[in-house]
Amino acid sequence: MQEDYKPQEIEPKVQKEWDELNINKAKIDKDKEKFYCLSMFPYPSGKLHMGHVRTYTIGDVIARFQRLKGKNVLHPIGWDAFGLPAENAAFENKTSPRDWTLKNIDQMRSQLKQLGFSYDWDREIATCSEDYYVWEQWFFIQLYKDGLVYKKKSLVNWDPVDKTVLANEQVIDGKGWRSGATVETKEISQWFLRITDFADELLEDLELLKDHWPDNVITMQKNWIGKSEGTIVNFDSDIGNLEIFTTRVDTLFGVTFLAASMNHESIKQCDANIIKFCETNKNISQAGDDQKSLLGIFSGKYATHPFTKQKIPIWFANYIVDDYGTGVVMCVPAHDTRDFSFAKKYDLEIKEVIKGKSDTLPFISHGTLCSSGDYDGLESKEAMKLINKYLISNNLGSVETKFRLRDWGISRQRYWGCPIPMIYRDDGEVMPVDESELPIKLPNDIDFTVAGNPLDHHESWKYTKCKLTGKDAIRETDTLDTFFESSWYQARFACPTENTSMLNNDANYWLPVDQYVGGIEHAVLHLLYARFFHKLLRKKNILKDKEPFKSLITQGMVLKDGSKMSKSKGNTIDPQDLVEKYGADTVRLFIIFASPIENSLDWSDKGVEGSYRFLKRFWNLAKEVKSYSSKEDSEEYSKDEINFLSSINLTIKKVSNDIENRYSLNTIVSSCMESTNLFIKEIKNKRIRSKIINDYFMKLIIILSPITPHICYEIWNQFDKKDNIFKQKWPVPDKNYLEIDDVVFIVQINGKLRKRFELNRNLKENDIENIVLNDDDIKKYTDNKEIVKVIHVKGKLVNIVIK
RNA sequence: GCCGCUGUGGUGGAAUUGGUAGACACGUCAGACUCAAAAUCUGAUUCCCGCAAGGGAGUAACGGUUCAAGUCCGUUCAGCGGUACCA
Numbered sequence: 081m082q083e084d085y086k087p088q089e090i091e092p093k094v095q096k097e098w099d100e101l102n103i104n105k106a107k108i109d110k111d112k113e114k115f116y117c118l119s120m121f122p123y124p125s126g127k128l129h130m131g132h133v134r135t136y137t138i139g140d141v142i143a144r145f146q147r148l149k150g151k152n153v154l155h156p157i158g159w160d161a162f163g164l165p166a167e168n169a170a171f172e173n174k175t176s177p178r179d180w181t182l183k184n185i186d187q188m189r190s191q192l193k194q195l196g197f198s199y200d201w202d203r204e205i206a207t208c209s210e211d212y213y214v215w216e217q218w219f220f221i222q223l224y225k226d227g228l229v230y231k232k233k234s235l236v237n238w239d240p241v242d243k244t245v246l247a248n249e250q251v252i253d254g255k256g257w258r259s260g261a262t263v264e265t266k267e268i269s270q271w272f273l274r275i276t277d278f279a280d281e282l283l284e285d286l287e288l289l290k291d292h293w294p295d296n297v298i299t300m301q302k303n304w305i306g307k308s309e310g311t312i313v314n315f316d317s318d319i320g321n322l323e324i325f326t327t328r329v330d331t332l333f334g335v336t337f338l339a340a341s342m343n344h345e346s347i348k349q350c351d352a353n354i355i356k357f358c359e360t361n362k363n364i365s366q367a368g369d370d371q372k373s374l375l376g377i378f379s380g381k382y383a384t385h386p387f388t389k390q391k392i393p394i395w396f397a398n399y400i401v402d403d404y405g406t407g408v409v410m411c412v413p414a415h416d417t418r419d420f421s422f423a424k425k426y427d428l429e430i431k432e433v434i435k436g437k438s439d440t441l442p443f444i445s446h447g448t449l450c451s452s453g454d455y456d457g458l459e460s461k462e463a464m465k466l467i468n469k470y471l472i473s474n475n476l477g478s479v480e481t482k483f484r485l486r487d488w489g490i491s492r493q494r495y496w497g498c499p500i501p502m503i504y505r506d507d508g509e510v511m512p513v514d515e516s517e518l519p520i521k522l523p524n525d526i527d528f529t530v531a532g533n534p535l536d537h538h539e540s541w542k543y544t545k546c547k548l549t550g551k552d553a554i555r556e557t558d559t560l561d562t563f564f565e566s567s568w569y570q571a572r573f574a575c576p577t578e579n580t581s582m583l584n585n586d587a588n589y590w591l592p593v594d595q596y597v598g599g600i601e602h603a604v605l606h607l608l609y610a611r612f613f614h615k616l617l618r619k620k621n622i623l624k625d626k627e628p629f630k631s632l633i634t635q636g637m638v639l640k641d642g643s644k645m646s647k648s649k650g651n652t653i654d655p656q657d658l659v660e661k662y663g664a665d666t667v668r669l670f671i672i673f674a675s676p677i678e679n680s681l682d683w684s685d686k687g688v689e690g691s692y693r694f695l696k697r698f699w700n701l702a703k704e705v706k707s708y709s710s711k712e713d714s715e716e717y718s719k720d721e722i723n724f725l726s727s728i729n730l731t732i733k734k735v736s737n738d739i740e741n742r743y744s745l746n747t748i749v750s751s752c753m754e755s756t757n758l759f760i761k762e763i764k765n766k767r768i769r770s771k772i773i774n775d776y777f778m779k780l781i782i783i784l785s786p787i788t789p790h791i792c793y794e795i796w797n798q799f800d801k802k803d804n805i806f807k808q809k810w811p812v813p814d815k816n817y818l819e820i821d822d823v824v825f826i827v828q829i830n831g832k833l834r835k836r837f838e839l840n841r842n843l844k845e846n847d848i849e850n851i852v853l854n855d856d857d858i859k860k861y862t863d864n865k866e867i868v869k870v871i872h873v874k875g876k877l878v879n880i881v882i883k
Numbered sequence: 884g885c886c887g888c889u890g891u892g893g894u895g896g897a898a899u900u901g902g903u904a905g906a907c908a909c910g911u912c913a914g915a916c917u918c919a920a921a922a923u924c925u926g927a928u929u930c931c932c933g934c935a936a937g938g939g940a941g942u943a944a945c946g947g948u949u950c951a952a953g954u955c956c957g958u959u960c961a962g963c964g965g966u967a968c969c970a
Binding site for chain 1 (some may be wrong): 895908
């Protein structure tokens with residue numbers, strides 16, 4: 081065994097041996113339980129950053145653990161390779177997005193290999209390859225045929241200089257993030273996916289994920305889907321029937337005005353000055369419900385209350401959302417905060433119809449109805465039922481469910497993405513390309529010197545013919561949102577080279593992903609889209625399960641000095657430098673040890689030193705264990721030996737639970753450190769015979785190996801020349817030593833710790849009391865006091881209650 | 884605003900079912916080894932009083948339940964995350 085721990089020598093050597101052993105290759109094996117472990121694949125932005133290292137280390141620890149547990153593990157990796165940064169880089173460096181992306185992939189692949197992650201590299205996927213996106217195009221066509229894809233006009237952020245659509249997060253203070261030009265809202269025609277058809281299913285199936293996904297992610301998805309049950313009420317008015325949507329029909333008698341969105345169609349029937357007012361004010365930012373930002377105008381028209389037949393003024397207001405509900409709202413200022421502010425500002429009537437705990441308005445909770453005709457005295461819930469019943473039977477309304485979730489806009493006016501396989505024929509026909517023409521390849525000869533989407537002015541690509549009719553046609557030049565690629569990659573990893581279909585039956589063997597690992601920032605979009613896609617694939621009988629990701633871990637961000645690492649702040653830590661200095665095992669160990677995985681992690685170089693120090697100690701311990709010898713005279717285990725066995729077996733039990741049930745990886749490291757310290761101490765004391773030390777040290781190596789695989793593999797080979805560490809089984813604690821006879825009881829007086837006693841755990845309560853109450857130290861407290869009672873907790877504690 | 888989460892030493896954090904608060908580390912201090920430094924090893928390290936033995940306080944604040952509360956309940960404060968006129 082080498083004198084000193086030299087990771088720079090060990091790690092490359094060991095990694096080469098792993099490649100030769102081919103241990104990471106995943107094959108279908110129906111005799112074994114499968115385990116699919118997946119970390120969110122990276123965008124190939126250039127170099128690996130610490131956030132990547134964290135996600136992939138967590139995934140690797142779990143994958144390696146499950147292999148030791150005897151599971152058949154799939155642990156793949158790939159590249160989310162389409163996306164805007166490649167275009168920007170191409171624009172700035174005059175390279176092609178493809179070359180830039182492929183170069184980055186090469187660099188990051190070698191970095192991942194250096195860190196020793198146990199991927200099945202034969203399954204590597206890059207989403208920008210035709211073999212991958214051809215199936216997306218095929219699937220898009222199927223969805224189109226099923227009516228799940230449609231085109232409609234929608235408002236987008238438009239950068240007039242770059243001639244491109246910007247995502248909301250790319251608009252900073254109303255200006256384009258790159259051009260600095262004032263962003264315009266523009267209405268353009270885009271492709272949409274009918275995710276709203278699946279709103280109920282996406283909501284209901286969250287139940288299946290309960291206890292396996294973090295609660296906050298489930299809540300965020302629930303809120304995002306935003307299901308609310310309410311009532312549509314018809315108001316007769318000067319401008320025809322107006323439908324409104326409300327979740328509080330119990331407040332119907334408190335309606336003092338109606339408010340419509342400034343985009344509402346009824347506006348056409350109003351005076352020119354009103355139309356003009358709405359035109360100028362409809363796009364004004366509407367943040368906050370303070371009176372200043374609330375804007376409205378009286379339409380001059382009236383509606384009739386369905387019950388009281390009173391005249392109710394109709395207003396246009398900027399706080400009414402056009403595309404939620406019906407775009408018209410019944411306003412009850414006494415019981416809604418925004419209606420209240422609006423009524424105050426424009427001096428409108430406020431009519432109280434619910435009495436509750438508080439007298440201050442607006443009172444927005446449920447309560448008892450008043451001033452509500454026949455419904456006075458009823459509780460809100462009961463009143464809603466009866467009012468709904470009346471409205472329905474008199475054709476004045478209906479009960480309906482609304483969702484906040486919008487259909488998914490998937491068009492991007494970009495080059496570096498999957499081409500949408502549609503054509504616009506000369507005769508006006510919009511249709512998918514013939515499936516035999518797939519894939520519609522992204523051209524490589526593009527011109528980035530002209531602003532806008534290069535596909536738009538690539539004439540030989542754009543102008544084409546319809547295969548069926550031979551008629552002239554123009555290709556769709558929009559490409560797909562890159563969330564499209566990341567919505568099904570987890571399934572494709574099961575059969576990455578399948579070239580006759582999108583997915584084959586292997587996907588149904590490996591899916592669902594048993595453990596998914598990734599950042600919380602994907603809590604809604606990616607995870608919702610992937611769930612949706614899975615349901616689409618299920619509907620097409622391609623996949624069987626209901627959900628793609630059985631269990632989810634969301635890890636926190638890696639920070640430096642309390643803020644996010646970024647190039648502009650100059651506070652980045654390059655994993656490469658650290659790996660070169662300390663080795664991959666130290667980096668992996670530190671990133672696991674420093675913090676629970678869901679917390680954010682503030683990077684500290686000092687902490688890395690500490691992890692490195694531990695591995696050196698572990699290495700030196702291995703050397704000592706190898707040369708350790710002791711007298712082997714007695715058959716019976718000594719008390720020291722029993723304590724030692726108890727301690728290590730309890731550690732095995734705890735660590736197994738930590739990794740398997742609690743996802744508490746940092747405490748695994750602490751436990752291994754404690755055990756290491758115990759071994760060092762006991763070797764020095766020479767009280768434990770060498771067979772025990774040897775046997776249990778081997779178990780300790782296995783326990784630590786998912787986190788620091790290189791050093792553990794190397795040390796293992798020093799002890800066991802026949803079988804390497806991958807052939808071993810995760811240790812099972814020996815039950816004989818989990819509950820030993822002599823344990824430390826703590827004795828409390830009135831809940832305060834006073835003394836520790838080493839006693840046999842099986843002693844009767846009476847005997848314990850005799851020993852404890854006759855102890856001189858305890859007597860000091862109990863003399864001249866009345867003992868009210870004594871509480872026993874078996875094997876642990878005695879609490880004496882005195883007065 | 885609404886929804887969710889979190890508040891523990893100088894720092895990261897541990898305490899899994901209500902039962903020894905501060906494990907394991909980092910940092911700091913002291914000591915050993917060394918001509919010296921690095922590395923390594925040993926010890927101390929929540930705060931207050933005390934030479935010590937020992938005693939007291941203590942998990943954001945206040946209150947409650949309990950023999951016993953970091954853990955459960957209520958109120959307040961602070962921070963983080965999501966979302967925003969969604970009727």
